[in-house]
Amino acid sequence: MRIYIIGLIILALLGSVGYVLKLQRDNAILKDNAVKLETAVAEQKAIITKQKEDFEEILAANKKMNELVSNLKKDLDDLDNRFNKDGRDFGKVALEKTGAIERIINKGSDNASRCIEIASGAELTEEEINATKKSEINRECPGIANPNYVPY
Amino acid sequence: MFLTSCSGVKQLSIFKEEVKRQELNLNKPNPLVLERIKWHIITSENAEEVFKKLEAEGIDPVLFGLTDKDFQLIAKNFAQIRNQLKVTNELLDKYKEYYEGELKNE
Numbered sequence: 001m002r003i004y005i006i007g008l009i010i011l012a013l014l015g016s017v018g019y020v021l022k023l024q025r026d027n028a029i030l031k032d033n034a035v036k037l038e039t040a041v042a043e044q045k046a047i048i049t050k051q052k053e054d055f056e057e058i059l060a061a062n063k064k065m066n067e068l069v070s071n072l073k074k075d076l077d078d079l080d081n082r083f084n085k086d087g088r089d090f091g092k093v094a095l096e097k098t099g100a101i102e103r104i105i106n107k108g109s110d111n112a113s114r115c116i117e118i119a120s121g122a123e124l125t126e127e128e129i130n131a132t133k134k135s136e137i138n139r140e141c142p143g144i145a146n147p148n149y150v151p152y
Numbered sequence: 153m154f155l156t157s158c159s160g161v162k163q164l165s166i167f168k169e170e171v172k173r174q175e176l177n178l179n180k181p182n183p184l185v186l187e188r189i190k191w192h193i194i195t196s197e198n199a200e201e202v203f204k205k206l207e208a209e210g211i212d213p214v215l216f217g218l219t220d221k222d223f224q225l226i227a228k229n230f231a232q233i234r235n236q237l238k239v240t241n242e243l244l245d246k247y248k249e250y251y252e253g254e255l256k257n258e
Contacts, residue, residue: 022245026161037164065242068242079228090223103238113186113189117183117185118238123180
Protein backbone atom coordinates (compact mmCIF):
# COMPACT_ATOMS: atom_id res chain seq x y z
CA MET A 1 0.00 0.00 0.00
CA ARG A 2 2.80 2.42 0.94
CA ILE A 3 4.63 1.65 -2.27
CA TYR A 4 1.50 2.55 -4.27
CA ILE A 5 1.16 5.85 -2.46
CA ILE A 6 4.83 6.70 -3.02
CA GLY A 7 4.44 5.71 -6.69
CA LEU A 8 1.42 7.97 -7.06
CA ILE A 9 3.26 10.88 -5.45
CA ILE A 10 6.25 10.35 -7.76
CA LEU A 11 3.93 10.23 -10.77
CA ALA A 12 2.18 13.37 -9.60
CA LEU A 13 5.52 15.13 -9.18
CA LEU A 14 6.71 14.03 -12.61
CA GLY A 15 3.42 15.19 -14.12
CA SER A 16 3.76 18.56 -12.41
CA VAL A 17 7.30 19.01 -13.65
CA GLY A 18 6.19 18.03 -17.18
CA TYR A 19 3.31 20.48 -16.99
CA VAL A 20 5.53 23.33 -15.80
CA LEU A 21 8.01 22.59 -18.60
CA LYS A 22 5.14 22.60 -21.11
CA LEU A 23 3.92 25.93 -19.72
CA GLN A 24 7.40 27.36 -20.13
CA ARG A 25 7.54 26.17 -23.72
CA ASP A 26 4.09 27.61 -24.41
CA ASN A 27 5.12 30.86 -22.80
CA ALA A 28 8.17 31.11 -25.04
CA ILE A 29 6.04 30.38 -28.09
CA LEU A 30 3.46 32.97 -27.04
CA LYS A 31 6.19 35.57 -26.58
CA ASP A 32 7.51 34.70 -30.03
CA ASN A 33 4.00 34.95 -31.46
CA ALA A 34 3.46 38.33 -29.83
CA VAL A 35 6.65 39.65 -31.41
CA LYS A 36 5.58 38.32 -34.79
CA LEU A 37 2.12 39.85 -34.43
CA GLU A 38 3.62 43.19 -33.49
CA THR A 39 5.86 43.03 -36.55
CA ALA A 40 2.89 42.05 -38.72
CA VAL A 41 0.81 44.94 -37.35
CA ALA A 42 3.68 47.37 -38.00
CA GLU A 43 4.03 46.02 -41.53
CA GLN A 44 0.30 46.34 -42.12
CA LYS A 45 0.40 49.93 -40.88
CA ALA A 46 3.28 50.67 -43.25
CA ILE A 47 1.30 49.09 -46.12
CA ILE A 48 -1.77 51.20 -45.29
CA THR A 49 0.37 54.34 -45.18
CA LYS A 50 1.91 53.44 -48.54
CA GLN A 51 -1.54 52.81 -49.98
CA LYS A 52 -2.67 56.24 -48.80
CA GLU A 53 0.38 57.80 -50.44
CA ASP A 54 -0.36 55.87 -53.63
CA PHE A 55 -3.97 57.09 -53.67
CA GLU A 56 -2.78 60.66 -53.23
CA GLU A 57 -0.27 60.23 -56.03
CA ILE A 58 -2.98 58.77 -58.29
CA LEU A 59 -5.31 61.67 -57.50
CA ALA A 60 -2.53 64.19 -58.21
CA ALA A 61 -1.67 62.44 -61.50
CA ASN A 62 -5.33 62.42 -62.52
CA LYS A 63 -5.67 66.10 -61.68
CA LYS A 64 -2.59 66.97 -63.71
CA MET A 65 -3.81 64.93 -66.68
CA ASN A 66 -7.21 66.64 -66.54
CA GLU A 67 -5.52 70.04 -66.46
CA LEU A 68 -3.40 69.10 -69.45
CA VAL A 69 -6.40 67.85 -71.44
CA SER A 70 -8.29 71.03 -70.54
CA ASN A 71 -5.35 73.25 -71.64
CA LEU A 72 -5.00 71.35 -74.89
CA LYS A 73 -8.72 71.67 -75.58
CA LYS A 74 -8.44 75.41 -74.95
CA ASP A 75 -5.57 75.66 -77.46
CA LEU A 76 -7.73 73.84 -80.02
CA ASP A 77 -10.71 76.11 -79.36
CA ASP A 78 -8.45 79.16 -79.71
CA LEU A 79 -7.30 77.91 -83.10
CA ASP A 80 -10.91 77.55 -84.20
CA ASN A 81 -11.69 81.06 -82.93
CA ARG A 82 -8.77 82.58 -84.79
CA PHE A 83 -10.07 81.27 -88.09
CA ASN A 84 -13.69 82.25 -87.49
CA LYS A 85 -13.53 85.12 -84.99
CA ASP A 86 -16.60 87.39 -85.26
CA GLY A 87 -17.88 85.49 -88.30
CA ARG A 88 -14.64 86.22 -90.16
CA ASP A 89 -14.24 84.47 -93.52
CA PHE A 90 -10.62 83.35 -93.58
CA GLY A 91 -10.68 82.84 -97.35
CA LYS A 92 -11.88 86.39 -98.01
CA VAL A 93 -9.27 87.85 -95.69
CA ALA A 94 -6.61 85.85 -97.54
CA LEU A 95 -7.87 87.29 -100.84
CA GLU A 96 -7.68 90.82 -99.52
CA LYS A 97 -4.40 90.57 -97.64
CA THR A 98 -2.63 87.73 -99.38
CA GLY A 99 0.94 88.65 -98.39
CA ALA A 100 0.11 89.31 -94.76
CA ILE A 101 -1.93 86.13 -94.36
CA GLU A 102 0.83 84.11 -96.05
CA ARG A 103 3.30 85.40 -93.47
CA ILE A 104 0.86 84.68 -90.65
CA ILE A 105 0.11 81.11 -91.73
CA ASN A 106 3.81 80.38 -92.27
CA LYS A 107 4.56 81.66 -88.78
CA GLY A 108 1.63 79.62 -87.48
CA SER A 109 2.85 76.55 -89.33
CA ASP A 110 6.33 76.89 -87.81
CA ASN A 111 4.76 77.30 -84.39
CA ALA A 112 2.53 74.27 -84.96
CA SER A 113 5.58 72.20 -85.96
CA ARG A 114 7.32 73.29 -82.79
CA CYS A 115 4.21 72.28 -80.82
CA ILE A 116 4.46 68.75 -82.25
CA GLU A 117 8.13 68.62 -81.29
CA ILE A 118 7.26 69.65 -77.74
CA ALA A 119 4.38 67.18 -77.61
CA SER A 120 6.77 64.42 -78.67
CA GLY A 121 9.02 65.20 -75.71
CA ALA A 122 11.34 68.02 -76.83
CA GLU A 123 12.71 70.19 -74.02
CA LEU A 124 11.34 73.73 -73.79
CA THR A 125 13.77 76.53 -74.57
CA GLU A 126 14.50 79.29 -72.03
CA GLU A 127 12.61 81.68 -74.29
CA GLU A 128 9.54 79.46 -74.25
CA ILE A 129 9.70 78.94 -70.50
CA ASN A 130 10.08 82.65 -69.76
CA ALA A 131 7.41 83.86 -72.19
CA THR A 132 4.66 85.75 -70.39
CA LYS A 133 3.46 88.21 -73.05
CA LYS A 134 1.23 87.47 -76.03
CA SER A 135 3.98 88.64 -78.35
CA GLU A 136 6.39 86.10 -76.85
CA ILE A 137 4.27 82.97 -76.74
CA ASN A 138 3.69 80.19 -79.22
CA ARG A 139 0.11 81.02 -80.06
CA GLU A 140 -0.59 77.55 -81.40
CA CYS A 141 -0.08 75.77 -78.10
CA PRO A 142 0.71 78.05 -75.16
CA GLY A 143 -0.77 75.37 -72.90
CA ILE A 144 2.27 73.16 -73.45
CA ALA A 145 4.88 75.56 -74.85
CA ASN A 146 4.68 78.43 -72.37
CA PRO A 147 4.16 77.21 -68.82
CA ASN A 148 4.49 80.71 -67.33
CA TYR A 149 2.01 82.39 -69.64
CA VAL A 150 -1.25 83.41 -68.02
CA PRO A 151 -3.87 84.38 -70.62
CA TYR A 152 -5.04 87.98 -70.30
CA MET B 153 -2.88 16.78 -16.01
CA PHE B 154 -1.28 14.53 -18.61
CA LEU B 155 -4.09 15.14 -21.07
CA THR B 156 -3.63 18.93 -20.87
CA SER B 157 -0.08 18.46 -22.03
CA CYS B 158 -1.36 17.12 -25.36
CA SER B 159 -3.05 20.30 -26.50
CA GLY B 160 -0.33 22.96 -26.68
CA VAL B 161 -0.19 26.46 -28.10
CA LYS B 162 0.73 26.25 -31.75
CA GLN B 163 3.55 28.36 -33.05
CA LEU B 164 2.29 31.09 -35.32
CA SER B 165 4.09 31.22 -38.59
CA ILE B 166 3.82 34.33 -40.76
CA PHE B 167 5.48 34.12 -44.09
CA LYS B 168 5.41 36.24 -47.16
CA GLU B 169 6.68 35.71 -50.62
CA GLU B 170 7.42 38.70 -52.75
CA VAL B 171 8.87 38.39 -56.18
CA LYS B 172 9.66 41.72 -57.76
CA ARG B 173 8.85 42.11 -61.38
CA GLN B 174 11.73 42.92 -63.68
CA GLU B 175 11.76 46.55 -64.73
CA LEU B 176 10.74 47.13 -68.32
CA ASN B 177 13.14 50.06 -68.75
CA LEU B 178 12.38 50.86 -72.36
CA ASN B 179 13.92 54.07 -73.60
CA LYS B 180 11.58 56.85 -74.53
CA PRO B 181 11.63 57.66 -78.24
CA ASN B 182 13.64 60.70 -79.23
CA PRO B 183 11.64 63.91 -79.60
CA LEU B 184 10.72 64.79 -83.16
CA VAL B 185 12.66 67.39 -85.09
CA LEU B 186 10.39 68.49 -87.91
CA GLU B 187 11.23 70.13 -91.18
CA ARG B 188 9.64 73.53 -91.59
CA ILE B 189 7.36 73.82 -94.59
CA LYS B 190 6.39 76.94 -96.52
CA TRP B 191 2.86 77.72 -97.44
CA HIS B 192 1.96 79.73 -100.57
CA ILE B 193 -1.34 81.47 -100.94
CA ILE B 194 -2.49 81.53 -104.52
CA THR B 195 -5.43 83.58 -105.66
CA SER B 196 -6.72 84.08 -109.21
CA GLU B 197 -4.87 87.37 -109.15
CA ASN B 198 -1.43 86.36 -107.95
CA ALA B 199 -1.21 82.85 -109.48
CA GLU B 200 1.00 83.87 -112.38
CA GLU B 201 3.30 85.86 -110.11
CA VAL B 202 3.61 82.95 -107.64
CA PHE B 203 4.56 80.45 -110.36
CA LYS B 204 7.08 82.88 -111.88
CA LYS B 205 8.62 83.35 -108.44
CA LEU B 206 8.90 79.61 -107.98
CA GLU B 207 10.61 79.22 -111.35
CA ALA B 208 12.98 82.06 -110.53
CA GLU B 209 13.91 80.26 -107.31
CA GLY B 210 14.56 77.05 -109.23
CA ILE B 211 11.53 75.31 -107.77
CA ASP B 212 9.23 73.24 -109.98
CA PRO B 213 6.23 75.41 -110.73
CA VAL B 214 3.74 73.02 -109.26
CA LEU B 215 1.72 73.45 -106.07
CA PHE B 216 -0.51 71.06 -104.14
CA GLY B 217 -3.53 73.03 -103.11
CA LEU B 218 -6.03 73.30 -100.32
CA THR B 219 -9.07 75.52 -100.12
CA ASP B 220 -9.31 77.91 -97.18
CA LYS B 221 -11.77 75.53 -95.50
CA ASP B 222 -9.49 72.54 -95.97
CA PHE B 223 -6.55 74.56 -94.68
CA GLN B 224 -8.51 75.17 -91.49
CA LEU B 225 -9.33 71.46 -91.28
CA ILE B 226 -5.72 70.37 -91.73
CA ALA B 227 -4.64 72.86 -89.07
CA LYS B 228 -7.21 71.46 -86.65
CA ASN B 229 -6.32 67.87 -87.54
CA PHE B 230 -2.66 68.55 -86.77
CA ALA B 231 -3.62 70.24 -83.52
CA GLN B 232 -5.62 67.15 -82.54
CA ILE B 233 -2.75 64.82 -83.44
CA ARG B 234 -0.41 67.04 -81.41
CA ASN B 235 -2.77 66.97 -78.42
CA GLN B 236 -3.08 63.20 -78.58
CA LEU B 237 0.71 62.86 -78.80
CA LYS B 238 1.14 65.09 -75.77
CA VAL B 239 -1.48 63.22 -73.72
CA THR B 240 0.01 59.83 -74.64
CA ASN B 241 3.52 61.00 -73.77
CA GLU B 242 2.33 62.45 -70.48
CA LEU B 243 0.50 59.22 -69.62
CA LEU B 244 3.68 57.27 -70.33
CA ASP B 245 5.66 59.60 -68.05
CA LYS B 246 3.09 59.28 -65.28
CA TYR B 247 3.11 55.47 -65.44
CA LYS B 248 6.91 55.42 -65.45
CA GLU B 249 7.04 57.84 -62.54
CA TYR B 250 4.43 55.87 -60.57
CA TYR B 251 5.90 52.41 -61.01
CA GLU B 252 9.59 52.99 -61.63
CA GLY B 253 9.83 56.00 -59.31
CA GLU B 254 8.83 53.64 -56.50
CA LEU B 255 11.57 51.19 -57.41
CA LYS B 256 14.17 53.93 -57.41
CA ASN B 257 13.13 55.04 -53.95
CA GLU B 258 13.57 51.54 -52.44
